[in-house]
Amino acid sequence: MNNSKYASVSVVVPVYNSEQTLPELIARLRQVLEPVTETFEVILVNDGSKDDSWQVIEMLAEKDSAVLGLNLMHNYGQHNALLAGIMHVQNEWIITIDDDLQIPPEEIPKLLEVLIEGYDIVYGNPENPEHSLWRRLSSKIVKISLGIVLGAEMGAKSNAFRAFRTELRKGFLQFTDARVSIDVLLSWTANHIAAVKVAHKARQYGCSGYTLRKLLSLTLSMVTGYSTAPLRIASCLGLFSALVGLVIFIYVIIQRFIHEVSVPGFTFIAAEIAMFAGMQLFTVGVIGEYLARMHFRTMGKPSYVVRKKTGNGSLSE
Incomplete structure (x- = not known):
């Protein structure tokens, strides 16, 4: 020095x-x-x-x-x-x-x-x-x-x-x-x-x-x-779940009208609902975090x- x-x-x-x-x-x-x-x-x-x-x-x-x-x-x-x-x-x-x-x-x-x-x-x-x-x-x-x-x-x-x-x-x-x-x-x-x-x-x-x-x-x-990264992740998950749902819907239609076979199983439907519900709750939770931040800022709570x-x-x- x-x-x-x-x-x-x-x-x-x-x-x-x-x-x-x-x-x-x-x-x-x-x-x-x-x-x-x-x-x-x-x-x-x-x-x-x-x-x-x-x-x-x-x-x-x-x-x-x-x-x-x-x-x-x-x-x-x-x-x-x-x-x-x-x-x-x-x-x-x-x-x-x-x-x-x-x-x-x-x-x-x-x-x-x-x-x-x-x-x-x-x-x-x-x-x-x-x-x-x-x-x-x-x-x-x-x-x-x-x-x-x-x-x-x-x-x-x-x-x-x-x-x-x-x-x-x-x-x-x-x-x-x-x-x-x-x-x-x-x-x-x-x-x-x-x-x-x-x-x-x-x-x-x-x-x-x-x-x-x-x-x-x-x-x-x-x-x-x-950062807006969590909101973007939530949006991507929403898009992903929508695409998965569309693929499953097309699969069910094909099985029903082309092969004349119904897709059986309560388990299949329950798993699909649980997956989509989980993604929806995650997205709502992320949005809730941002709303909470806005709420606390409007309260005027000081940093110190x-x-x-x-x-x-x-x-x-």
């Missing part, structure tokens, strides 16, 4: 039950950022933690003028917490990193070195992820859904460890949906995207807040919230609500 100074940097960290890692995280972030930028801030967004994370954030903000703490009303989810932090950023570049120290803060300069070349977003992809088998499989499912929504390139590169230009948020300043995907929002304005390999360590404290149910829910939310702030971030420097 050279000694050149980068643009002013804001680090946004979604916090959930991380009272043990936060002091070390802030200390390491300061060590990393002080040599490479003159102005930086760290925004810690407490997303409804059940431990003493907010008390730790208040203590850190009191001791360190670069720390800004946001305490959300309840647990909104990682992406909503990130959005809250991004909307409070004051600097030119934004870095998002998890609070568990699995990706070392010392990897941040790798992102900055690429971002300064003119890219809009730079993702840090773990070289050897220290995840369990089920977590790797569920993450793969999320990657596939992101590929559907964002396109193959960005979907393959996306990761929670990212650096991007603050000006990208101009594209979603008016965003109001309660369900948020930061990568989708960034894709609305980003053009040049890059990715670098970064180290990934085993978790030292606690366990991941993401369960299989939450990851699958996030996947469904992204696909139905930001900040209960309390602590510290002044870069304003105090």
Whole structure:
């Protein structure tokens, strides 16, 4: 790493039950950022933690003028917490990193070195992820859904460890949906995207807040919230079932009038009805998901609500 100074940097960290890692995280972030930028801030967004994370954030903000703490009303989810932090950023570049120290803060300069070349977003992809088998499989499912929504390139590169230009948020300043995907929002304005390999360590404290149910829910939310692919699949299934029904009808007519044989069997009719009914219910379910999204948007449910702030971030420097 050279000694050149980068643009002013804001680090946004979604916090959930991380009272043990936060002091070390802030200390390491300061060590990393002080040599490479003159102005930086760290925004810690407490997303409804059940431990003493907010008390730790208040203590850190009191001791360190670069720390800004946001305490959300309840647990909104990682992406909503990130959005809250991004909307409070004051600097030119934004870095998002998890609070568990699995990706070392010392990897941040790798992102900055690429971002300064003119890219809009730079993702840090773990070289050897220290995840369990089920977590790797569920993450793969999320990657596939992101590929559907964002396109193959960005979907393959996306990761929670990212650096991007603050000006990208101009594209979603008016965003109001309660369900948020930061990568989708960034894709609305980003053009040049890059990715670098970064180290990934085993978790030292606690366990991941993401369960299989939450990851699958996030996947469904992204696909139905930001893509028409499910509707197209439902349309294709409807067309397929109609063609199958037509073929069966022609077969029955041929058997009856040419060969003078009736197609026997209650089982045959029951199977046909069950297949078509299943496809119809699937299609109705998909349409219902989209209608539900529209319904919740009209309710005006916010993406997040900040209960309390602590510290002044870069304003105090």
